[in-house]
Amino acid sequence: MKFIDTHAHLYSAEFDADREAIIDRAREQGIEKIILPAIDSETYDAMMKLHRQHPDLCLAANGLHPCSVKAETLDAELRFCEEQFEGNTFVAIGECGIDLYWDTSTLELQQEALRIQCGWALEKKLPIIIHSRNATAECIDVLRPYTAKGLRGVFHCFSGTIQEAKTIIEMGFYLGIGGVLTFKKSELPNVVKSIGLNNLILETDSPYLAPVPYRGKRNESAYLRYIADELSSIFMLGSHEIAEITTRNAKALFGI
DSSP states (O other): OOEEEOOBOTTSGGGTTTHHHHHHHHHHTTEEEEEEOOOOHHHHHHHHHHHHHSTTTEEEOBOOOGGGOOTTTHHHHHHHHHHHTTTOOOSOEEEEEOOTTTOSTTHHHHHHHHHHHHHHHHHHTOOEEEEOTTOHHHHHHHHHHHHTTTOOEEETTOOOOHHHHHHHHHTTEEEEEOGGGGSTTOSHHHHHHHHOGGGEEEOOOBTSSOOTTSTTSOOOGGGHHHHHHHHHHHHTOOHHHHHHHHHHHHHHHHTO
16 A cells, blocks of 8 residues: 655654664555655755755755744745746645634735735746645635635645535545544544545644544654544544545545
């Protein structure tokens, strides 16, 4: 079975002590590609270093995380992102979007940063990776004019309602499904069952949101199999079928 982890921050400091072991375990569990979403200029070099060390496995995206959107640094951060397109190859724009969990005061700045990155995605003909914590509706509102022009992508770490899922799918986006699917009180199993596998891609969001039985611990790409196993139970399909469908979806979205 082959899987694609469509969202993992394996370049983050949490993995500095054993990153190569993490990579080895991912390969052993059938992970054939790992997409590294960007955060900001401070973490960019670490991300690209990992990409260069494992170019067959780790693929980089380029963008500005909404939690890094600050009035005093926004122009410089966006300029930095733009400069990285010169001489580098990326599979996506992001992760970008709107986060109203940590800070609601920067909403307008986050919206503007997202619009700019949507423009990059259309210009570069790349999919976009959307972060939408406590802001699914706000992200949808910003994205609509761009989806009408052909923008496509994924709402990463989706944990919204059935209606939100249907709206996102109608816009031509996929839903990124991670460890929350395995949480005891999660409503996500009901959501994914109602919309089907053809609109799902798998992710870990490592080092965050580890699935059961590792909930509360550091996440890693090898744990993607627990998410796939949960989908197998929900849809009453074999793991090979889950792998085939979700991997096909990821390859179609990211062109890999």
